[in-house]
Amino acid sequence: xxxxxxxxxxxxxxxxxxxxxxxxxxxxxxxxxxxxxxxxxxxxxxxxxxxxxxxxxxxxxxxxxxxxxxxxxxxxxxxxxxxxxxxxxxxxxxxxxxxxxxxxxxxxxxxxxxxxxxxxxxxxxxxxxxxxxxxxxxxxxxxxxxxxxxxxxxxxxxxxxxxxxxxxxxxxxxxxxxxxxxxxxxxxxxxxxxxxxxxxxxxxxxxxxxxxxxxxxxxxxxxxxxxxxxxxxxxxxxxxxxxxxxxxxxxxxxxxxxxxxxxxxxxxxxxxxxxxxxxxxxxxxxxxxxxxxxxxxxxxxxxxxxx
Amino acid sequence: xxxxxxxxxxxxxxxxxxxxxxxxxxxxxxxxxxxxxxxxxxxxxxxxxxxxxxxxxxxxxxxxxxxxxxxxxxxxxxxxxxxxxxxxxxxxxxxxxxxxxxxxxxxxxxxxxxxxxxxxxxxxxxxxxxxxxxxxxxxxxxxxxxxxxxxxxxxxxxxxxxxxxxxxxxxxxxxxxxxxxxxxxxxxxxxxxxxxxxxxxxxxxxxxxxxxxxxxxxxxxxxxxxxxxxxxxxxxxxxxxxxxxxxxxxxxxxxxxxxxxxxxxxxxxxxxxxxxxxxxxxxxxxxxxxxxxxxxxxxxxxxxxxxxxxxxxxxxxxxxxxxxxxxxxxxxxxxxxxxxxxxxxxxxxxxxxxxxxxxxxxxxxxxxxxxxxxxxxxxxxxxxxxxxxxxxxxxxxxxxxxxxxxxxxxxxxxxxxxxxxxxxxxxxxxxxxxxxxxxxxxxxxxxxxxxxxxxxxxxxxxxxxxxxxxxxxxxxxx
Numbered sequence: 001x002x003x004x005x006x007x008x009x010x011x012x013x014x015x016x017x018x019x020x021x022x023x024x025x026x027x028x029x030x031x032x033x034x035x036x037x038x039x040x041x042x043x044x045x046x047x048x049x050x051x052x053x054x055x056x057x058x059x060x061x062x063x064x065x066x067x068x069x070x071x072x073x074x075x076x077x078x079x080x081x082x083x084x085x086x087x088x089x090x091x092x093x094x095x096x097x098x099x100x101x102x103x104x105x106x107x108x109x110x111x112x113x114x115x116x117x118x119x120x121x122x123x124x125x126x127x128x129x130x131x132x133x134x135x136x137x138x139x140x141x142x143x144x145x146x147x148x149x150x151x152x153x154x155x156x157x158x159x160x161x162x163x164x165x166x167x168x169x170x171x172x173x174x175x176x177x178x179x180x181x182x183x184x185x186x187x188x189x190x191x192x193x194x195x196x197x198x199x200x201x202x203x204x205x206x207x208x209x210x211x212x213x214x215x216x217x218x219x220x221x222x223x224x225x226x227x228x229x230x231x232x233x234x235x236x237x238x239x240x241x242x243x244x245x246x247x248x249x250x251x252x253x254x255x256x257x258x259x260x261x262x263x264x265x266x267x268x269x270x271x272x273x274x275x276x277x278x279x280x281x282x283x284x285x286x287x288x289x290x291x292x293x294x295x296x297x298x299x300x301x302x303x304x305x306x307x
Numbered sequence: 308x309x310x311x312x313x314x315x316x317x318x319x320x321x322x323x324x325x326x327x328x329x330x331x332x333x334x335x336x337x338x339x340x341x342x343x344x345x346x347x348x349x350x351x352x353x354x355x356x357x358x359x360x361x362x363x364x365x366x367x368x369x370x371x372x373x374x375x376x377x378x379x380x381x382x383x384x385x386x387x388x389x390x391x392x393x394x395x396x397x398x399x400x401x402x403x404x405x406x407x408x409x410x411x412x413x414x415x416x417x418x419x420x421x422x423x424x425x426x427x428x429x430x431x432x433x434x435x436x437x438x439x440x441x442x443x444x445x446x447x448x449x450x451x452x453x454x455x456x457x458x459x460x461x462x463x464x465x466x467x468x469x470x471x472x473x474x475x476x477x478x479x480x481x482x483x484x485x486x487x488x489x490x491x492x493x494x495x496x497x498x499x500x501x502x503x504x505x506x507x508x509x510x511x512x513x514x515x516x517x518x519x520x521x522x523x524x525x526x527x528x529x530x531x532x533x534x535x536x537x538x539x540x541x542x543x544x545x546x547x548x549x550x551x552x553x554x555x556x557x558x559x560x561x562x563x564x565x566x567x568x569x570x571x572x573x574x575x576x577x578x579x580x581x582x583x584x585x586x587x588x589x590x591x592x593x594x595x596x597x598x599x600x601x602x603x604x605x606x607x608x609x610x611x612x613x614x615x616x617x618x619x620x621x622x623x624x625x626x627x628x629x630x631x632x633x634x635x636x637x638x639x640x641x642x643x644x645x646x647x648x649x650x651x652x653x654x655x656x657x658x659x660x661x662x663x664x665x666x667x668x669x670x671x672x673x674x675x676x677x678x679x680x681x682x683x684x685x686x687x688x689x690x691x692x693x694x695x696x697x698x699x700x701x702x703x704x705x706x707x708x709x710x711x712x713x714x715x716x717x718x719x720x721x722x723x724x725x726x727x728x729x730x731x732x733x734x735x736x737x738x739x740x741x742x743x744x745x746x747x748x749x750x751x752x753x754x755x756x757x758x759x760x761x762x763x764x765x766x767x768x769x770x771x772x773x774x775x776x777x778x779x780x781x782x783x784x785x
Binding site for chain 2: 126127130137140141231235236279280281
C-alpha cells in the first residue's frame, strides 16, 4: 500500500474510512484475544464431534463419546443405589420385629419407606397416609388386620383379597340386600349407630344384630382382626357413618382390595414401607415386642442426627 | 515518523532495596515476629472442651460446621458473629487509617510481611543492593543459574510453610500435620496447600510491590480516606529544597536545602518509590526512608526529620514557621473517636449477644398432610417434627412439654402411646440436634387452637425455649 497514512498523535495507521471528518484508526485485536477466539472454534468443533449436537430427522447425532443425559441419570441412580446397598441388605436380612432395636437401621427404613410410599401407595392412601373413603387411613389407630410391624408387613406381602394367593387377607361381608324389610334395616342401622354412641339403643335392631352380625363384629361391635371384621364401636368409618352409607354397606357391601406387593417389590422395600406406615402415628407394638423392649427403654432411645 | 512513540506501558523497575537499621526497621522486625508467630503457633494451641468436642483452640471445622475460638463455639446459624468480627476488622482498618495512616500497609499486611521476608532472603543469598544489582545485570551463566535456583528453592520452602500452616486451622493440627507427610490427608488439603504455595511464591517472590501498586483495592480506598489530618510519611520540601551537596551548601550559605540528594531514601524503599515526589499510592508508609534519612542527617550534622511521619496540615504549619501539633491531637479527633465508638459498640454488642445466647433451642414443624387424624376413640391427633438443639459439649436430658392444650397427651417415636403424657424427657446427644416425632392427642370434641411446646434442659442451667404452634381439628377456631 503506497498511500499509507499515519495519525500523528498516536502513530497509528488510518483504515481509510471517514465520517464527517472522523477517521478510523487501524488498531488490531490483541493477539492473545484472537488466539482465544480461534481456540473456542477448535473447541466447538471437537465438542460437536464428541457430544450429541446436530438435530436430524428422527434423532440427533450421537457423538463419539456416546454421552446421553439419560445415561448420566442412570449412572447417578445406580451410584445412589450402590451407596444405599448396605442398608438395604441389612434391612433385607433383619427380621422386622428386630428393627426398632436398631435405631439407625429403623431410621433408614422409615426414610426409604417414605420415598417408596409416594411412588406405590399415595395414589390410594393419600400422600400422608391419611386415606380416602374406601381406602383406609394408615395414620390413625384403627387397623382392620392389625397395626404392629409384623401384621403390616404381612398385609403388604400378601395383599388383600388377592385370589391367587392362598395366604392373602380375605374377608367377605355378606350382602343382605332383600334379606331385611325396610323397617328391620332401619332398626339395624339404629343399633349399629348406637354401638359408637351416635344414637339411642334399638331393641329390635339389637335382635337382628345378634342373629346376623355378632359372629364377626362381636357383641359390642368391637370387630375381629383375625377375620378383618371392622370395629363398629369407634369413631372411624371406612365407607362413611351416615344412615344411608351404613344401610348401603349392609345391603351391598363394598370390599376393598390391595395389591399383593410381593409381586412388585423386593422384600427390603416392603419392610421399609411397613416401617414407614408403622411410624405414621398409629403403629402398635406386638405383644412379644412390648415384652422385649419394656425392660430396656434405652434401646429405642437413640435416633438422632448430626446436623 | 516525526512523532514520538507513545508509551502506554511502563516496564517494571526492579526493586533492590538496601539494608537499613533504625527504629522503624526494628519495629517492622517486631511486627513480623508477632504476626508470623501468631500465624504459625495458633493452630497448635490446645483448649480443653471435654470429651465431645475437639481440643484445638482455634478451629474452623467445615466438615461438622462448627467454628471454635478458645471458649467460643459458633454454629452455622450464628454466623453473624463471624460477620460481626469481619465488620469490626473493617471498621478497625478505618480507625487505624484515620489515626496513623497506612500503618496496615506498612507493617501488618501479609503481602508486606512476606515481601519483607523474601527481600531478606534476597539479601542473605545474593548480598546487599549493589551485589544484587550486579548479579541481576550479569549474563546468565552456571553460577547465576545455581544461585537463582538456590534462592527460589528457599522461596518455595517458605511458600510451602505458608500454605501448609493455613490448612492446620481447618482440622486437628497434629493429626493433619502427620497425615500430610504420610500422604494420608484429604485431596482438598493438598490442593489448598498447592494453591497457597503458588500464590505465596508468585506474589511474595516476584510480584511484591506490584501487588500494592496495581492489584490491591485497599490503597485505592485509603486514598479516599486520608485527609490533611492523617499521619503520612512526608518529605519536608520547604526544608530540603533546593537540593545540593554539603560542599555546595558551604559555598552558597542559605541558598541550598538540607537534602543532599544521596538517594538513600529511594534505595531502602521496599516499593522503590521516591518519597520526595510527594504522597503516592506506592508509599506504604513503612518508615524505612525515615530511618535512612535520619542516619544521613546525623552523619552530616543536620537535624533529623527531613523525612518524617507528619500530617499535611503540620507540614504546612511548620513551613510557615509554626510549631508542630502534638501527636495526641492527631490521634484524638472526632473522626478517630467516632470510629472507635462504632468499633467498640460493635464489640460490646457481639460480646453481649455471645453472653446472652442460650445453648438450647427448639423448632417445631407441624405435619400438613394430613393436618389432623381422627382416632378410634374420637380423639384428634396432630403430628409434629421437633428439633431439639443441644449446643453444649455434653449429652443433656431435656423435657419437652405440651402447654396450653387442655386434656392433651403426647407420645413420640420412641415413647409408645401406652406411656402418653403431657411431657417427656429426651436425651439429646452432645453438640447435636435430635429430631423427635411427637404425636399430640386431644380428647373427643377438640377444636382448632394454639398451644405451646416448651423445652427445658434438666441440668443446673435450666435453659428453656418455647415455640407456639397450632393444633388442627375439624371445625372453626373458637
